[in-house]
Amino acid sequence: MPVIKNTLEIDERGFIFDPQTGSSFAINKPALFIMKELKAGLPLRSLQEALQKKYGIDSKIAKMDLADFVRQLTKLELLNPDKVSPLD
Amino acid sequence: MSGNLLNLSYLILTRYHPLIKCNVALSGLNATDDPAPGIAFARSLRESGEWQGQIFGLAYDATETGIYQDAFFDRVFMMPDPLLPELFFNRLQQICVNSNIHVLIPSLDYELIGLSSLTKYFKGIGINTLIPSAPALRNHLKTKLPDFCSINGFKSPQQMSIVHPDSIYSVVAELGLPVVVKGVIHGSHIAYSINEAIIYFHKIRQRWGAPVLLQEYIPGEEYNTDCLVDRDRKVIGAVQMKKLALTDKGKGWSGVTLYDKSLMDLCFAIIDKLRWVGPIELEFVKHGRSGDYYLLEINPRFGTWIYLSAKAGQNLPLAAVRLALGERLKPLPMYQTGKMFVRYSLDKVCPLSQLAEIMTTGELDLSGKSYKGIN
Structure with a gap:
C-alpha cells in the first residue's frame, strides 16, 4: 500500500509542501481527496471505491486514474520509499 | 502533598534571553540585484526585541543602497579598502573616538581575509568580533574548494582555474556545456556556449581579477x-x-x-x-x-x-x-x-544632501537627532 510521507503538509485548499525537500505542489480537488485518504491510511481498493462513489465514475477509470496518480507521487518522491509496494 | 503541587499543567516554560545593549558595526550595505547581507542582518537585530543600541553601516562606495536606509542604520561611515588592514584599522579607531563600536560584523567575502589578522587589535580598542582563523x-x-572536498570526501563540481581566455576551449572540452564561470572572490554566470564563456571570463576578470574559475554545471x-x-x-x-x-x-x-x-x-x-x-x-x-x-x-x-x-x-x-x-x-x-x-525592490527617496554628506565628510548621520551611543 502506498504511504504518503508523514512529514508532508497538506493544505485544505489543495497545496502540498514537503518540508524535507522544500518542494511545493498545487493539486485539484480529487487529488486532494486521494492525498487525505492515503494519509489517513485507506487501502487502495477502498480508495478506488470511494472515488467511484464520490465522483460517479466507473471502476476501470477510477483504478486507472488512481494508479496514474500514485505513479506521479512516486516520481515526485512524495511517498514513503520504505512502504511503497506495487499496486494491487 | 496537595493535589495542586502535582498539577504542573499551568506552568509555561520559556527561554530567558536577557536584553543585550551594544553598538554594532556592519558592512555589506549594498542591496541591488546582487545584494550583500548587511541590511538583512541589521533588520534581524532591530526586530529581535532582545537587542538595544545603534547600528553603524560601513560602506566602501557612496552608491551602496543601504547607506540611505534610516530604518536600519543610525550612522554610516565610508571605509578604506579592507585589503589594506592598517588603513581599515586606523579608520575604525577614528570612528571610535565619537561612536563606540562594541561588535564588528564583516559581511563581505573579501573583507574577512584582510581583517582576520586584526582581531587582537580590534579587541585592544574594545571591538568584539567573531572571525574565523586565517587557515580556516x-x-x-573558491580556488581551494575542489581539493578541500576531495580530501574530505565531500562531493563538489569539477573546477579549473584559468588566466587566459584561450584555455576555455580545452576546459569546456573536459567539463562540457553549460559551464559555470566564476570569480575567485565573487560573481558567477552560467555560460551555454564558448562565446558566452569568453564574455563572462572578461567580465569577471575585469571586476574580480584573475584567475577565473570554470566549474562543471550540475x-x-x-x-x-x-x-x-x-x-x-x-x-x-x-x-x-x-x-x-x-x-x-x-x-x-x-x-x-x-x-x-x-x-x-x-x-x-x-x-x-x-x-x-x-x-x-x-x-x-x-x-x-x-x-x-x-x-x-x-x-x-x-x-x-x-x-x-x-x-x-x-x-x-x-x-x-x-x-x-x-x-x-x-x-x-x-x-x-x-x-x-x-524579495522585492522599493525606491527610497532621500535628500541629495545625504549623498553630499557621505561623499564629502565620509559619514552620514541617519538618526535625525543628536547622537546617543551606549558608552
Whole structure:
C-alpha cells in the first residue's frame, strides 16, 4: 500500500509542501481527496471505491486514474520509499 | 502533598534571553540585484526585541543602497579598502573616538581575509568580533574548494582555474556545456556556449581579477544552509533554505525553509573539517538524477536571506552578536519549515544632501537627532 510521507503538509485548499525537500505542489480537488485518504491510511481498493462513489465514475477509470496518480507521487518522491509496494 | 503541587499543567516554560545593549558595526550595505547581507542582518537585530543600541553601516562606495536606509542604520561611515588592514584599522579607531563600536560584523567575502589578522587589535580598542582563523578562511576560498572536498570526501563540481581566455576551449572540452564561470572572490554566470564563456571570463576578470574559475554545471535545485558556529566550533544554529526563484545572476530572489537531515549532517561535517568559527553559508545543488548534494560554494558570512532565519525561529544574526560579545549559547531550538521569503525592490527617496554628506565628510548621520551611543 502506498504511504504518503508523514512529514508532508497538506493544505485544505489543495497545496502540498514537503518540508524535507522544500518542494511545493498545487493539486485539484480529487487529488486532494486521494492525498487525505492515503494519509489517513485507506487501502487502495477502498480508495478506488470511494472515488467511484464520490465522483460517479466507473471502476476501470477510477483504478486507472488512481494508479496514474500514485505513479506521479512516486516520481515526485512524495511517498514513503520504505512502504511503497506495487499496486494491487 | 496537595493535589495542586502535582498539577504542573499551568506552568509555561520559556527561554530567558536577557536584553543585550551594544553598538554594532556592519558592512555589506549594498542591496541591488546582487545584494550583500548587511541590511538583512541589521533588520534581524532591530526586530529581535532582545537587542538595544545603534547600528553603524560601513560602506566602501557612496552608491551602496543601504547607506540611505534610516530604518536600519543610525550612522554610516565610508571605509578604506579592507585589503589594506592598517588603513581599515586606523579608520575604525577614528570612528571610535565619537561612536563606540562594541561588535564588528564583516559581511563581505573579501573583507574577512584582510581583517582576520586584526582581531587582537580590534579587541585592544574594545571591538568584539567573531572571525574565523586565517587557515580556516584559506580553506573556504573558491580556488581551494575542489581539493578541500576531495580530501574530505565531500562531493563538489569539477573546477579549473584559468588566466587566459584561450584555455576555455580545452576546459569546456573536459567539463562540457553549460559551464559555470566564476570569480575567485565573487560573481558567477552560467555560460551555454564558448562565446558566452569568453564574455563572462572578461567580465569577471575585469571586476574580480584573475584567475577565473570554470566549474562543471550540475543540473538540479539549489539549497543553502546558513550556520553559526561558536568559538568552541560547536554549531549554535543552522537554517536550510531552498531557492524558489533566481535572478539572471543566479541570486535567490525567493526561497523557503526546509529541513533535510542528510543535508544538515553534511553541513555539520563540512564545518567540522573547516574548523570554522562564526557565521558561514554553505551553498549546494542537489543533483537532479542522483539526489546527491554537491557543495558549490562556501561563503564566510551569512547569506543575503538571513532575515528569513530570524522569522523562522533562529535569529542567527542576534546569536552572532551574543557570541561576539563572549556569551556562551546553547544550540538554538528547531526553526519552522515552510517559511518563505520573497524579495522585492522599493525606491527610497532621500535628500541629495545625504549623498553630499557621505561623499564629502565620509559619514552620514541617519538618526535625525543628536547622537546617543551606549558608552
